[in-house]
Every structure is written in structure tokens, then in C-alpha cells.
Amino acid sequence: MFGTKKxxxxxxxxxxxxxxxxxxxxxxxxxxQQPAPTAGAINVGLNVELSGGVAxxxxxxxxxxxxxxxxxxxxGGVLGQQLNPIVRDCKSLPDEAMxxxxxxxxxxxxxxxxxxxxxxxxxxxxxxMENKIPLIAPAATATNVTVDxxxxxxRDYIFRVCFIDPFQGTxxxxxxxxNLKVKTAVIYGDTSSDxxxxxxxxxxxxxxxxxxxxxxxxxxxxxxRDFRATLTKIKGLGPEFIYVPGxxxxxxxxxxxxxxxxxxxxxxxxxxxxxxxxxTVAKAEALNNTYFTNHYSSQDTDPKVVAFVEAFKTxxxxxxxxxxxxxxxxxxxxxxxxxxxxxxxxxxxxxxxxQIKNFEGITGNMTIDTNHNPVKAGxxxxxxxxxxxxxxxxxx
Amino acid sequence: xQELIQQLVxxxxxxxxxxxxxxxYTMVYGIIKLxxxxxxxxxxxxxxxxxxxxxxxxxxxxxxxLIAMAVCALLGVIIEKVAYRPLRNSTRIASLITAIGVxxxxxxxxxxxxxxxxKIFPDTAFTVKAYDIAGLSILNKDVFVFVSAVGLMLxxxxxxxxxxxGKAMRAVSLDNEAAILMGISVDKTISTTFAxxxxxxxxxxxxxxxxxxxxxxxxxxxxxxxxxxxAVLGGIGIIPGAMVGGFVIGLLETLVSGYGNSLYRDAVSxxxxxxxxxxxxxxxxxxxxxxxx
Numbered sequence: 001m002f003g004t005k006k007x008x009x010x011x012x013x014x015x016x017x018x019x020x021x022x023x024x025x026x027x028x029x030x031x032x033q034q035p036a037p038t039a040g041a042i043n044v045g046l047n048v049e050l051s052g053g054v055a056x057x058x059x060x061x062x063x064x065x066x067x068x069x070x071x072x073x074x075x076g077g078v079l080g081q082q083l084n085p086i087v088r089d090c091k092s093l094p095d096e097a098m099x100x101x102x103x104x105x106x107x108x109x110x111x112x113x114x115x116x117x118x119x120x121x122x123x124x125x126x127x128x129m130e131n132k133i134p135l136i137a138p139a140a141t142a143t144n145v146t147v148d149x150x151x152x153x154x155r156d157y158i159f160r161v162c163f164i165d166p167f168q169g170t171x172x173x174x175x176x177x178x179n180l181k182v183k184t185a186v187i188y189g190d191t192s193s194d195x196x197x198x199x200x201x202x203x204x205x206x207x208x209x210x211x212x213x214x215x216x217x218x219x220x221x222x223x224x225r226d227f228r229a230t231l232t233k234i235k236g237l238g239p240e241f242i243y244v245p246g247x248x249x250x251x252x253x254x255x256x257x258x259x260x261x262x263x264x265x266x267x268x269x270x271x272x273x274x275x276x277x278x279x280t281v282a283k284a285e286a287l288n289n290t291y292f293t294n295h296y297s298s299q300d301t302d303p304k305v306v307a308f309v310e311a312f313k314t315x316x317x318x319x320x321x322x323x324x325x326x327x328x329x330x331x332x333x334x335x336x337x338x339x340x341x342x343x344x345x346x347x348x349x350x351x352x353x354x355q356i357k358n359f360e361g362i363t364g365n366m367t368i369d370t371n372h373n374p375v376k377a378g379x380x381x382x383x384x385x386x387x388x389x390x391x392x393x394x395x396x
Numbered sequence: 397x398q399e400l401i402q403q404l405v406x407x408x409x410x411x412x413x414x415x416x417x418x419x420x421y422t423m424v425y426g427i428i429k430l431x432x433x434x435x436x437x438x439x440x441x442x443x444x445x446x447x448x449x450x451x452x453x454x455x456x457x458x459x460x461x462l463i464a465m466a467v468c469a470l471l472g473v474i475i476e477k478v479a480y481r482p483l484r485n486s487t488r489i490a491s492l493i494t495a496i497g498v499x500x501x502x503x504x505x506x507x508x509x510x511x512x513x514x515k516i517f518p519d520t521a522f523t524v525k526a527y528d529i530a531g532l533s534i535l536n537k538d539v540f541v542f543v544s545a546v547g548l549m550l551x552x553x554x555x556x557x558x559x560x561x562g563k564a565m566r567a568v569s570l571d572n573e574a575a576i577l578m579g580i581s582v583d584k585t586i587s588t589t590f591a592x593x594x595x596x597x598x599x600x601x602x603x604x605x606x607x608x609x610x611x612x613x614x615x616x617x618x619x620x621x622x623x624x625x626x627a628v629l630g631g632i633g634i635i636p637g638a639m640v641g642g643f644v645i646g647l648l649e650t651l652v653s654g655y656g657n658s659l660y661r662d663a664v665s666x667x668x669x670x671x672x673x674x675x676x677x678x679x680x681x682x683x684x685x686x687x688x689x
Binding site (some may be wrong): 221280 | 533661
């Protein structure tokens with residue numbers, strides 16, 4: 001096959017060229033929207049991921065935020081002034097998020113919405129803290145976003161409108177105990193991620209407080225594909241409910257194997273389950289009687305949500321996802337803060353945001369706690385014949 | 397009791413997959429004393445070839461497995477020619493490092509070409525049915541994996557014991573230079589060994605796809621390591637040892653998760669590796685010849 005050295009080199013060069021062609025395909029140049037700052041308006045910075053790894057998060061959050069700004073301006077603005085959005089792309093990179101924030105600070109923004117991921121928010125945090133301008137994170141769920149790990153102190157200018165990850169464990173425990181009325185449960189979670197471990201702890205705590213009994217705690221690690229031995233053991237324990245905090249890659253085959261073994265009890269999990277792959281791997285039938293917690297559902301029948309979904313669909317011709325709803329809420333909570341502070345001043349806005357109680361958002365009523373985390377409702381999504389359907393809203 | 401039998405069923409189908417991969421490790425080691433760390437990734441390539449032959453060519457599972465085996469046999473031969481043959485007379489550590497390099501190359505080339513996301517093995521190729529036998533749930537895919545694995549092992553035993561190629565392989569394994577003197581083409585025999593070992597890994601890859609429903613470019617790493625443990629446990633270089641080792645590891649993991657703690661499962665498998673290297677480095681089936689380490 002590789003007769004001579006020359007031919008070998010020729011093949012190598014050919015391969016390199018082929019890779020070059022493949023790699024060159026399918027990239028689009030990102031476009032930035034940069035409207036000129038208007039005099040007499042309140043500048044709001046949007047530091048979001050419009051390109052890079054999590055471009056879809058940022059794009060949807062921007063669309064939600066822009067809808068909110070449009071609605072606020074149409075209703076006469078805030079404090080008699082119009083909101084002027086300045087949208088910048090942080091390219092899904094923490095260091096880029098930082099330089100974008102620095103540029104936004106120069107534009108005299110009153111607050112920054114975004115970035116979306118916890119890592120990118122961390123990149124932007126020092127600039128916002130230094131300049132005393134509030135950052136409202138729509139979807140950063142890591143605990144240390146609003147609280148300094150080392151000192152345990154709340155970061156004065158960092159806020160968020162999503163609940164922190166482990167809180168979903170509390171919501172699911174409440175749902176299992178109150179709605180499904182189960183008394184016993186087994187936790188079978190991913191032990192290789194902090195996300196899942198935190199969820200398991202919160203679930204255990206709340207479920208026990210509600211008078212439920214944890215029959216056993218089992219674990220798997222990332223990339224496991226064989227769960228049958230542990231599932232056979234769990235079947236022997238006979239729990240009424242199984243809590244599976246983890247990501248869909250492992251959870252989907254886990255549920256399929258559980259059903260194959262004749263385990264029919266309800267199974268619950270966190271938003272790590274939220275992927276179309278769940279249905280393709282585990283199959284619709286196996287997923288019946290499984291539930292997961294999430295921030296928001298576009299099927300919510302709450303009139304506020306229905307109105308938001310309508311308006312979003314009319315403007316963008318697509319279904320709003322959780323990021324769009326959280327982007328929308330980020331702007332609305334900022335508007336509430338500005339009204340409470342009665343001044344378009346970043347420091348006063350931060351003070352007002354920290355005091356917000358019972359703010360009515362699309363993703364639930366929020367009260368900001370001392371750690372700048374919202375205490376708010378979550379939704380329970382149920383798989384019904386392969387379709388995600390909203391089961392209920394759980395208020396803590 | 398019923399739970400125990402269920403666990404044994406679970407363990408046997410897992411063990412069958414480990415055993416198939418372990419065979420490739422042990423055959424290659426037996427013949428050129430190289431631990432082919434790329435072997436688990438050949439399994440991954442086999443799974444992807446099976447996947448594409450089902451989705452693109454619309455073949456059934458048996459044909460998909462044959463195509464995967466053929467492609468991986470060729471891949472094994474190419475890997476040996478390009479990466480290992482030039483180093484055959486250099487130090488063992490050089491070949492070992494090359495093997496790790498080939499492993500990374502296969503993993504990241506696949507990620508580069510197909511993306512890092514998992515692919516869903518089409519369920520049209522294999523319809524899963526569950527049989528309820530005396531309270532045990534036995535799936536037709538359990539039977540499929542077990543029967544085809546044992547079938548392939550029997551074919552392998554036949555090839556090695558009763559064919560000329562098999563005889564040549566045993567001769568090269570025993571004494572490379574004497575084999576040359578007897579007129580055996582060593583290069584050809586080593587190529588054949590890689591082809592057979594890689595084909596078995598490809599079969600295991602397709603089985604993993606059928607069994608667990610999803611495949612991804614890094615799926616070969618952990619089963620590859622477990623199969624390596626199985627091969628060492630049985631005595632590396634010894635073919636029946638690899639089979640037994642595979643089943644033992646499969647059953648052991650199942651029993652640890654079922655009756656001990658699922659968190660200790662991997663610790664126990666790799667603990668076995670350490671233990672066997674300390675107590676009986678030649679493995680369960682190894683004879684103390686003094687020259688093997």
C-alpha cells in the first residue's frame with residue numbers, strides 16, 4: 001500500500017489538504033449589532049455569546065432581552081427615559097467577556113446583562129466590581145458566581161435571575177414527596193461531577209425533611225454505559241422513586257436499562273436531562289413516568305408566560321427557550337430595580353436589586369436573597385410518549 | 397437467588413464484550429510483545445463503521461458487523477505497517493509510546509471528522525425484546541452479544557489450533573527467529589494477527605453499539621483499559637486466559653456493583669490488575685517460564 005517514501009508523503013499531503021477543506025466549511029462570520037449611543041437615554045450593556053461554543057445560549061438570551069427592552073420603551077421607558085441597548089459579542093470566551101465589559105463600561109452603561117455561562121461571567125466580574133456597575137447574569141448557575149469562594153462574601157454588583165444548580169434537588173424532592181406522594185427513594189447519581197453531587201445532597205436533605213426515606217445511594221461516573229448490576233440491586237431494594245442527577249449521555253441508557261429490567265417506578269432528574277438525545281437513546285416508552293426540573297417551560301399556561309411566548313414568536317418566528325426567558329427576566333428585573341432606585345445610577349441600582357421582593361418574572365416569582373440568588377419557582381417537565389410536557393410549577 | 401442469577405446474566409454479557417477486546421490485546425502481545433494501547437480505539441472505529449453501514453447502506457446487524465470487521469482488519473494491518481513495523485527492533489518503550497500516539501490519533505481524528513457528540517445507534521437494526529424466564533428479564537440482545545462473542549472465540553480457537561496460519565502464529569509467538577528459519581513469513585503472520593485481533597475488536601464495537609444504544613469517539617478508552625486488565629489477569633499472551641479474564645472482570649464488576657458499592661466498581665477492576673502483577677505477574681494461566689515479565 002505504501003510502496004515508496006514519495007508516495008507516502010504524497011498521501012500525507014493529500015490528507016492535510018482534505019482536512020483543510022473540511023475544516024474550512026460551515027463557519028459564518030459573526031455580526032455585531034452596535035447602535036450608536038443616544039443622548040438622554042439609559043445605556044444597557046448586553047455582553048453575550050453570539051459566536052463560539054455556546055452561541056445559541058447568547059443569541060436566545062439577547063433576543064429575549066431585546067424583546068423586553070422594546071416592550072419597556074414602547075410603554076414609555078424607565079424614569080421617563082428610553083433604554084438604549086448596546087449589544088456586544090464575547091465569543092464564548094472569558095477573556096473576551098472581560099474586554100467587552102471594559103468597552104461597555106466606557107459607554108456609561110447602567111447595568112450589564114450577561115454573559116450566559118458561569119465561566120464567562122467570572123471573566124467579566126472583576127471589571128464590573130471595580131467600576132461598581134451591576135452585572136445581571138441570566139443563566140450562570142455555579143454557586144461562586146455571586147459569592148466569593150475564598151471569603152464567603154456576596155459580590156455586591158453581581159446578580160442573577162436563575163436558581164443555582166443544587167436547588168433543583170430541593171425542587172425535585174418537593175415534587176416527589178408532595179405531588180407523586182412517594183415515601184421511599186434511591187439516589188443513583190453521577191459522582192464525577194460537582195453539579196450532580198450538589199443535587200443529590202439537596203434532594204436527600206429536602207426529601208428526608210419531608211418525612212421520606214432514602215433507601216440507598218449509588219453512583220456512576222461519566223462515560224459509564226452499563227448500569228444493569230446496580231439497577232438489579234436497586235430493583236431488589238424496591239424504592240418508590242429513583243433520583244438520577246446527571247447528564248443525558250449517561251442518564252438515557254440508564255433509564256433504558258432500568259425499564260428493560262422491569263423497574264417501573266417514577267424516575268426524576270435535573271436539567272442535565274434536557275436533550276433531544278434522551279428520546280432517541282432511551283426511546284419514548286421507557287421515558288414515560290420520568291420527570292426533570294427546569295427553569296422554565298414554553299408550555300406554561302400562566303398568562304404572563306403565554307403573553308411572552310406569543311410576543312416572542314411574533315417578533316422572531318421561533319419558540320423561546322429558557323435562555324430567552326431568562327434574558328427577558330434579566331432586563332425586567334433591572335427595570336424594576338431602576339424604578340425602585342428612582343435613579344439611573346449603577347450603585348443605587350445595585351442597592352435596589354439586592355432588595356427586590358416578589359418580582360413577577362416569566363420564569364417565576366423572585367425574591368433576591370442575601371447571596372444575590374433568586375428564591376423562585378421551577379417547573380417539572382414530564383416525558384409523555386417522547387414529548388416534553390410541562391407537569392407543574394413548584395414553588396419553594 | 398433470583399437476583400444473583402440476574403446479576404450473573406448481566407455480568408456474562410458485559411464479560412463477553414471485555415473478552416472479545418482482551419483477545420486482541422493478548423494476541424498482539426503474544427506475537428510481538430507489544431501492548432497495543434490503540435486497541436480500544438480500533439473497537440471505537442468498528443462501532444462507527446457498523447453505525448454508518450446501518451445508517452448509510454441500510455444493512456442489517458450481521459452484515460454491519462462483517463463490514464466493520466473487514467474494515468478494522470484492514471485498519472489493524474495499516475496501523476501495524478505504518479506505526480509498529482518500523483520500530484520492531486527498537487526498545488519496547490518506543491513501541492509502547494507509539495501505541496499511545498496511535499490511540500490518540502484515532503480518537504481525535506474521529507472527533508475532527510465526525511464531531512465529539514455521541515451518535516445514536518439506529519434501533520431499526522436490532523429490535524430489542526425482553527423475555528421473562530422464571531422472573532428473570534433476559535433480553536435478546538444479551539443472547540446476541542453472548543452467542544456471537546462465544547461463536548467468534550470458537551472460530552478463533554479453530555484458526556489458531558487447526559489452520560496453517562494459526563500454526564505460523566504460534567510458531568512466531570514461540571520463537572521469532574526459529575520461525576524465520578522454518579520458512580515462515582513473519583511479517584505476513586504479524587499482519588494476520590493484527591487483522592484478526594482488530595476484527596474481533598470491531599465486532600465488540602458493534603456489540604457495544606447495539607447493547608448501549610450510543611457510540612462516541614472516546615468510547616474505546618475505558619473498555620480498552622478493562623480489557624487490558626482482563627488480558628493481564630488471564631496471563632497476557634495466552635488466548636484462553638484472555639477469554640476467562642474477560643468474563644471474570646465482567647462478573648466481578650457486576651457483583652461489586654450489585655452487592656458491594658457501585659462507587660468501588662472501577663477501583664476493584666484496577667485493584668485486580670495491581671494484585672495480579674504483585675502476586676502472579678504471569679496471570680492465571682501463565683507458566684513461570686522465567687522470560688516473560
